[in-house]
Each structure stands twice: as structure tokens, then as C-alpha cells.
Amino acid sequence: MSNHFNSKRNLQAWQRIEELQEALLIGYFVSGDPDVEKSLEIVKDSATAGIDIFEIGIPSANPYMDGAVIKRGHERVQAHAEDEAGNDWLTPYMTRLRQQMDEPIWAMGYKKELVEEGLALQLAEAGLIDGLVIPDASIEDQIALQSALAVHGVDVVGFVNDALPDEEMNRVCSALNILYAQLYTGTTGNPLANSSTNLSDLYAKARTFTKTAMIVAGFGLRSGDRVKSVVASGFEGAVVGSVLVARCETGEQDYLYRLISEMKENTTLADMKE
Numbered sequence: 001m002s003n004h005f006n007s008k009r010n011l012q013a014w015q016r017i018e019e020l021q022e023a024l025l026i027g028y029f030v031s032g033d034p035d036v037e038k039s040l041e042i043v044k045d046s047a048t049a050g051i052d053i054f055e056i057g058i059p060s061a062n063p064y065m066d067g068a069v070i071k072r073g074h075e076r077v078q079a080h081a082e083d084e085a086g087n088d089w090l091t092p093y094m095t096r097l098r099q100q101m102d103e104p105i106w107a108m109g110y111k112k113e114l115v116e117e118g119l120a121l122q123l124a125e126a127g128l129i130d131g132l133v134i135p136d137a138s139i140e141d142q143i144a145l146q147s148a149l150a151v152h153g154v155d156v157v158g159f160v161n162d163a164l165p166d167e168e169m170n171r172v173c174s175a176l177n178i179l180y181a182q183l184y185t186g187t188t189g190n191p192l193a194n195s196s197t198n199l200s201d202l203y204a205k206a207r208t209f210t211k212t213a214m215i216v217a218g219f220g221l222r223s224g225d226r227v228k229s230v231v232a233s234g235f236e237g238a239v240v241g242s243v244l245v246a247r248c249e250t251g252e253q254d255y256l257y258r259l260i261s262e263m264k265e266n267t268t269l270a271d272m273k274e
Contacts, residue, residue, distance in 0.1 A: 004212060005177050006150045007130035009104040013052055014214060014236075023267040024237030025227070026216060027051040027260065028108065030073035031058060033248050035080055036093055040100065042248060042256070047103050049257040050264030055133060055239065056097070058109030058119065059090070065110075065135050069242040072249060090119075094128045106131030106157065111141065120145070124152035131178065133157040139168060143175045160215075162202050173209035180239065181206060181217040183230075199233035207234070221263075228266035238267065 005011040017024050027046055032039050043054060059077040063070060081089060097105065107120065107129045114120040114134055123129045132145060132154055139158070146156040158176040160169055161183075173179060181202055199217070206215050217230045218239025227238040240263060247256035 005214075006146075006155045007104060007153045009102065009130045010053075010155055010178070010214075013104050017052065017236075017267075021269045023231040023235065023269065024052045024214075024216065025050055025260070025264045025267055026053040026055060026106075026218070026237050026239040027244055028055040028057060028070075028239065028241030029248065030070065030077055030245060031056045031090065031097075032077045032080065032093055033057075033073045033245070034076055034251075036089060039248075040093070040096060042253065043097060044100055045253070045257060046244075046260055047101055049260035051103070051260055052264075053104045053106060053131075053237070054101075055106045055108045055131075055241070056094070058107055058113050060110045060113055062112075063110065067242060069246050069249070073245045076249075091122070091126070091128075094123060095126070098128045104130040106133050108133035108135075110134065111136050115141070115145070120149070124149045124154045127152070129154055131155045131157055133180065135159060139172050142172065146176055160202075160206050162205065166209075169206065170209045173206060173213060177213055179206055179210070179213050179215045181215060181235065183217055183219040183221075199230060199235070203234040224259075224262040224266040227263045228271070231267050231269070238263070 013024060029039065029043055057070065059074055059081060061078060063074045105128065107114065107123055111134055120132055130153065132149065142156050142158050149156060155177045157178045157180050158172040159180050159182055160172060161181065203215060214236045216237030216239055217235040218241065221227055221230065221238055221240045222243045230238045243259065244256060
């Protein structure tokens with residue numbers, strides 16, 4: 001499959017996993033959680049453990065689309081941010097993050113902070129991010145952001161799910177280079193949420209509208225077996241979030257790295273044929 005990306009790092013990550021016959025493991029962490037220094041350490045070591053692309057959560061005072069685990073992560077960051085001159089710590093944090101690693105960095109957050117307050121453009125102009133994920137942005141917002149940020153080498157990630165009408169799915173799939181398939185509707189990390197009826201069907205539906213976009217899937221992936229089921233269904237990547245943030249909350253770093261390693265082992269495409 002021939003893919004086009006605005007970000008060189010996204011392209012290189014894609015090419016590397018194609019050569020290795022793997023899928024991508026994409027990990028979400030809240031920036032600065034549990035504190036700046038520990039967060040930088042966790043992200044660096046998580047790359048060693050197997051994360052291919054990092055979704056870095058931008059702190060929000062109202063992370064209303066997130067579940068309890070990630071909300072508590074935002075609260076921890078908001079608490080220590082008050083001791084670090086508000087959000088003035090965030091750009092230096094992202095700068096240090098960029099300097100210590102070459103894996104793609106996707107900023108994930110809410111429209112208020114990233115768009116209305118101009119943070120997305122600031123991070124893009126500084127060359128600190130490779131992707132932008134905004135779950136409360138409309139399709140029109142996503143397409144407009146892609147046009148504005150492409151010159152800075154940033155790919156905007158669009159959302160699809162099995163409830164999205166064909167016309168809207170066609171619009172987002174045709175306009176964006178990376179698609180994030182939501183495996184259930186509701187807040188992140190909700191164990192009682194309704195899963196998509198069939199992962200393979202969801203992938204096939206999205207793929208009918210695009211031949212080139214990279215399609216990854218997330219929501220509710222808590223184990224290596226769940227990651228394997230996503231990869232076996234055709235998705236080019238699996239997105240893991242709440243289960244990683246939970247380990248940051250408890251300080252179980254060894255467990256975190258073992259879990260990441262197990263999940264990454266389950267992205268090997270050759271294993272899907274066994």
C-alpha cells in the first residue's frame with residue numbers, strides 16, 4: 001500500500017513496520033504525568049519497550065470525553081501546573097520530549113486548548129509534533145486544520161466508527177492521511193461501553209473509502225490479546241491509552257513496560273497466520 005503523509009516521521013514509522021511485517025503500537029500518555037521529569041523518563045523507556053508512536057495528551061481543565069482514569073491524569077497535571085507557572089511548562093516539556101526521541105509525537109487534546117487557544121499551531125510551527133488528534137473537532141474542523149498544518153509537516157487524525165453515515169465517512173477518509181477507528185462509543189477506558197460488532201467489518205468499511213490512508217483502532221484495548229484481535233482484523237495500528245495511564249498513576253513502571261512489550265509482540269503479522 002502506498003501512503004502519503006505530511007510528517008516524515010509518520011512516513012518512516014509506517015515504512016519501518018511494513019518492512020518488519022508488523023502493525024504499529026500507539027501509546028497515549030498525559031503530558032507531564034505524574035510530573036515532568038518522571039513523564040519524560042516513562043515516555044523514553046516506553047519507546048524502548050515497544051511504543052512506535054506517542055499520543056501525548058494536552059492538559060485540559062475539562063477533559064469531558066475521557067474516562068475516569070485519564071481524567072485523573074489531567075487532574076494530576078493541572079495540580080502541579082499551578083506550581084510551574086500555569087501552562088508555561090508545556091512547550092519546554094514538548095521541546096525536551098522532541099529532543100530525546102525520534103518516534104512520531106501526536107498531540108491529543110481538546111479544541112479549546114489546541115485550536116481556540118492556538119496551541120496546535122504553536123507546537124506545529126516549532127516542529128514539536130507530527131500528528132494532531134482532537135476528538136471534539138468536527139469533520140470540517142479536521143479538514144481545515146489539515147490544510148493549515150500540512151506545511152508544518154503535521155498529519156491531522158480523523159475519527160471513524162461504525163455509526164458514522166457513509167457520506168461523512170467518505171469525507172473524512174478522502175481528506176485525511178490517518179484515520180482512528182473508535183471501537184465503541186462513549187468515554188475512553190469504559191469497560192461497560194458497547195464494542196463495535198465486528199472489527200473486520202469496521203476496517204473493511206473504512207477501507208472502501210480510501211486506498212492510501214493508515215487506519216488504526218483504539219478504545220478498550222487493555223491486553224496483548226485485544227491488540228492482536230485489532231491487528232488480525234486488518235488495522236495498521238492499535239492505540240492503547242487508559243491501561244497505560246493507570247500504570248503511571250500507580251507508579252507500576254516495571255508492569256507498564258512488560259505490558260507494552262507484550263502488546264508489541266502481538267503486532268507481528270506473521271503470527272496472525274498461525
